[in-house]
Amino acid sequence: MTTTTATVRSRPRITLAPTLAKPLAAAGGVLAVIAALLPWTTFVLFDNDEVNPSLQYFDAPFALSGYRLHTMLLGLAVLVVAFVPRIPGRARAQRALGFGIAAIGLISLIFLSYNGGGVGTVTAADGDAAFGAVVALVAGVLVVLSAIAAGITDIPDFPTRLPRLAAYGALVLAFAAILFLVAETLTAGGRSGVSNPYAGPTFLAFLGMAGGVLGALSGVGVVRWISALSERHRAFSIIILVLCALSLPLTSAGNAYWMTVATTIGVYAATAIGLNVVVGLAGLLDLGYVAFMGVGAFVAANLSGAATSKLGIELPFPVAALIAAILAGIVGAIVGSPTLRVRGDYLAIVTLAFGEIFTRSAQNDIGGLTGGSNAIPRIPDVELGGTAFNEEIQVGGLELPGGVLYYFMIVLVVGAVMAVFANLKNSRAGRAWIAIREDEDAARAMGIRTGKAKIMAFLVGATLAGLAGAIFAHKLTIASFDSFKFLESVTLLAAVILGGMGTIPGAVLGASLLFVLPEKLREFDDYRLLLFGLALILIMRFRPQGLVPDRVRRAELAGETATGKSIDEEEALVVEQEHDGPTGKKGGTA
């Protein structure tokens, strides 16, 4: 029945000549190694009086560090993957490694030639030759071609029934590796600013490398295997994950600056998970979400004894944060109430308007509680037993950087928010939200009070955002309307969609990427948002289901989408058009 209509979108499996795969990969791998050994610029850019010896890796031959070391390692990995027999998912791995190498080459090419004043910087000038970046780019392209020649195959599955100890070992290793990767990514390129013009490109090149490695691991099935293992040993995974997160201050990221960056990421991650309830689960497009974070921030600021607050109330932080969260939730429920009447695009407009009203009123200090354009500064530090949260602390013999307590607090809060999300998703309420997202009329016909459920979604999402906002205000010691503008709402939405709708790791990853990137790309100033938008477009083009997709979204985007028509339109048709839903022949699922 109705077997013809479904648009099954399977990736076109282009295969060139499989025999070409190995030679291409070998050539690419060798070229990548050669590229690493060649100089990459004809002279060192931004060379100033105190010459940084580490900058030699730009112009000296054989100086293997930084991205040149990464290029070398990726090249060697390509060779290993090409010549070790029977690697499952080989082509996928090669493709990812190739993209990694090419990304490093391309980013360096663009950055170096742009800042060096022309292509001479990255080719030959003044008797110096520096073809490293060009060769790396060619190497990357060759490796990608080799993958296409071999033909992309499915990601292999590995057994997940292991002896408990082996599984735990694998998980600990994996999470430790993630911790290492997170620390390295965070600090890659160092702190961005005028004194460090290389921060942005170095960071991007590092992302290219990390993406290549992760892609390769995912291609050979390791990522899927680890996530299946952690699904199977859920409690253990959560404990290890939290422990890993808590040990970030012990890594290279262990100073006050990175703690602040990490805390900010945590705040946005918590907010993104809240937004995920509204958008990802209930399917309600909210374009003014960051305002709830703002409500939380301003409430907390006013209740915590900030100098310019008109209320003059000073409550302990937990109380202030709780009240902030509850008030934000109530505002959320109020803003959500039009959802009873409007659907889809109209709701987006209502929320957009609310977001604007919020920012404008805060900017003009309507109500006198937001400080207008002066904001509310000097919000007192959170204190615990006489220790201010921004101070350095000593634990035993360990010296922990300033702000580490905020970081710990946000780790715990993000953990709690994750638990709230997961527990709601797999419950009566969560199922109702998903049902509404899938088909609102059918949900009503199942006895779901959709209005109530939608308001609940708004309430939960806003509460979580309010809590995050309270922490945000205290960490920054200032609550300003400037932090809660439309752009932030859009970025949060992008984080949820980019990471993968409806999943926790997706929201966290999306939030991290989107709030680290601008921080890291500071010296690109004007180009920053452009780059950012470009990255978003690319990701959405090549991975529309998001970086960490939900089972549901995966299914949805791999096949046809459900029609969003309302029952009135559909049933008005005299000759009913059946949904092309009934398939059952997709990829021979039997």
Place this chain on the structure above:
Amino acid sequence: MTADPIAAGAPVLHAQDVTMVFGGLVALNKVSLTLEQGQVAGLIGPNGAGKTTFFNCLTGLYTPTSGRVLLNGARLAGDPAKVTIAGVARTFQNIRLFPNMTVLENVLVGRHSRMKQDPVSTLLRLPAFHRGERAAKERARELLAFVGLTRAEDEVARNLPYGDQRRLEIARALATDPSVLLLDEPTAGMNPQETEATRQLILRIRETGVSVVVIEHDIKFIFGLCDKVSVLVQGELLVEGTPEVVRADPRVIEAYLGKPPEEIEADARTAAEEHDKGEQA
């Protein structure tokens, strides 16, 4: 809330003079229907006769222009969720499952109004939560077994074959513990074996005490299944009665098909087939 043991013969569902006007179009004109406890009633009529509109009026999806609907003597609210909670469940002519949820989850959504979960035990995963979930899953699995979908439990609904999707929709509707079940063309697009299986399924549903109203184009199916049949033509209730009475009624023959009885069935079958083809296009 399963069917209350009402005195036999008392109407479970009583639609009185339901009229529905869309702009200038009178889609339903004073249509009445009474359904008794444990009855299977059939609703037939040509395309566009207003059958689906009638279901939409019964379930609160449309608010009738005039007329009222009583369930066990109490007036039904014009809100689909409340109607379902009161005990009237339905399926849709154009299948409307939650396509990206699993089969089991679809049925669990049907349990929504029949289970309680307080926020605290949900968030903290207290024993009360697990008890409730276990009970709901148990009932959902029972229903899946009842319609014969046990093995598809973890499949994503959209991936089910067509016939299974229809059966899943029935299981999902039954999960709301209805006293009245409204089925809108439950065998549309099915082959003869599947159609027969559906007939058996509806009979088994009736055995559990649920009263059923079925819309179908397959007249043979309707006459072989229903205790009584109503014929709707252009929004008017033309004839109502036992299959024998309806089959023999000259007005039905004339208005509905314009042909003698022997040709009705053959003709209806072709009509149904064409209808299905239209759906697939």
